[in-house]
Amino acid sequence: MGSHREFPDAGQLKAQLERLRDRKGDLNRAIGAAKKTGANTDELINKLKTVSSEIKELQKTLKKQLTVDEQPKAWFPGTPDVPSPILDNPVAGEVRIVDAFACREFLAAANAYVRAHPAGSIWHSTGTTRFIEATSGHQTRYLCALDENNRVIGVLPLVRMKSRLFGDFIVSVPYFNYGGVLANHRKAADLLANNAVSWRDETGAAHVELRHAFDIGFKFPKRTDKLTFWLPLPEAKEDLWNSFRPKVRAQIRRGEREADEVVFGGEELLSQFYQVFARNMRDLGTPVYGKEFFSNLLRELGSGASLVVVKKNGRPVGCAFIAGQGGRLEIPWASTIREENYTGINMLMYWRILEYAIQNKYQIFDFGRCSRGAGTSRFKRQWGASEIPLFWDYALPEGKNLPELNPDNPKFRLLIAIWKRMPVWMSRLIGPGIVKNLP
Template identity: 30%
Template sequence: MIWRESFSEKPEWKAVVKKTYQLKEHFVAVNGKEISLFEGKGIISNAPFITDGGTLEDFGNHIRTMPKRKSIILLKLRRRIEINPEIKYALDEENFSFYLDLRKGKETVWKEDIKSKTRNQVRKAEKSNFETKIGGAELLDDFFKVISEAWRDLGTPTHSKNFYRNILKELDGNGTFNSRLIVLYLNGEPASGACVIFNDEVIHHPYAATLRKYNKLSLNNGLYWRIIEFAADSKISFFDFGRSRKSQGTFDFKKSWGAKEIPLYYYYFNVKKLQNMEDSAVAKTLISVWKKLPLALTNFVGPFVIRKVLK
């Protein structure tokens, strides 16, 4: 593996989840060792609201026992494991994360890894003369203004402002991981932003967005380059671009930055067959409806939807 630790395995992240959503925590015995899982509606997950659940190295390469429950148990892993054939499960191998090696420095990454088209889009964004601010809770209102509107326009519910506030509070550098907000401004108005979580090894940007009206300025590319600059200047070794499926346009976008694929293995226990609801007709209809809802309504309802889905 590129890096061993995942912030999803840390008590700080669990505190964020419990404080924001009051999810029920289960301590489940797997191979005679306890694992912490959080329960939503009909599903229990080791990595709620994020895409990478780490490696669970302590369990070895096999899962010999898994508690039988009515709820689905979802383990999101960065490695393949062997499962006792008597255990009922289904495996989703369609998800990938991506990483960019920053150890050679941002100048080398710019020249050797990032494709020329993407470099041109970064230059285009910089011609708009956006301003960059990096900080904490003082940027929260501006960050939330961007991500709530941008995700609504994508048909995706966003977390509450309190969720992001708890990230900044709990992942504050006193533990293993730290967090910051990076916000880009045009004419004094917030236009693009990311919530980044990082340690000395890796930086993640699990929550990021750019307002739709600025897409023509390639501002999203400007945001990604600012994240890379921040990470490289902070001597962070890798940038984790997050999850995409091969059928998604973001898959090719991340590869255009020179990012390399990391397979993700999603093990669903207590089911025999996967049902991909994300690409279903019902999901597409709900996305279309969500895009048309007033922002105040989606900001209010979104956290309730996210809590129920828990993926």
């Protein structure tokens, strides 16, 4: 078990030095008085030498301490606060629930509410739900809780996903890491969740899945096997760079030697982005979204989203999709060509994205979702990011078990193995029709 010494601060050292100086003065006066009377001064002189020696040592220590105090403190990311989706505002009057897609006068107020809510994300917006409906053809609702003055005090976007292959269920929201309830208080949150359950019963859907980054206390079964990583950002990129371990910095520098450039942009980069992304998804055994998916999402999010492409020898070898709102920038998708993983281009790409986040005044970088214990979690942790558990609530009919729509389900392993051997052109052709029904 280790131990450490605690040193007094400069103020304590100065006080101690002052006491020793007073003691030295007393001894000098005592020696002078003894000499006048002819008394023996040897003992007093020895004490004086001891005190003088202590003063010199203390002066050296104080000088060192003052030098340390003058040095700027190294920046450290610390642990980010995760805001609760349910606020503690007082309940006042009656609360009613409306579907903003049916009562369109509440759409603008709903989006303003999401932007102002501490736990609001870009995926809670009405535009994201509209994008899912337009791109994937799913039935949607956008529930708003209203107070007695018709002010929005809570929202819950809902998407019904129905297919022969994967079943019939409701998600808030699919494809992305966040959704679920945002509300001013528990009463509004409960009414929103109850309305989602009512829609489940009306449609005969198997369950409602609500995605949160906070355990808000719903009495529903939960999945907690997923997590994300958040990295608080400093004001200067140099502080972040200096916080990295030497190994991380060395990997970034190698990526700088290997890559031609890292480019940020919009739809003009989509073909290059998709070339890398589709190939990587095939290699992972995962159906790929269509190019139209990303094109539509970029248009919906506007300035809130960008594509990133890394080039080596003139060809794209790495890519990312980044999206931000408020103080948080997120990277929902990132890929590299597997044969280039050894070059450090992935490390370079993330470093350039972190620089971009700092330049654009984001306070948090969100590394995105992964499974607990996966290799990707080690990759994200090395940057200094903190683990953020995800809590996905499932409103199930009585007696039903949690769904198992994940790659670890044995019935999907053969399909994954087959997909990995499929030509990339075929995976692009077949994948979008499958993945649109996967949450």
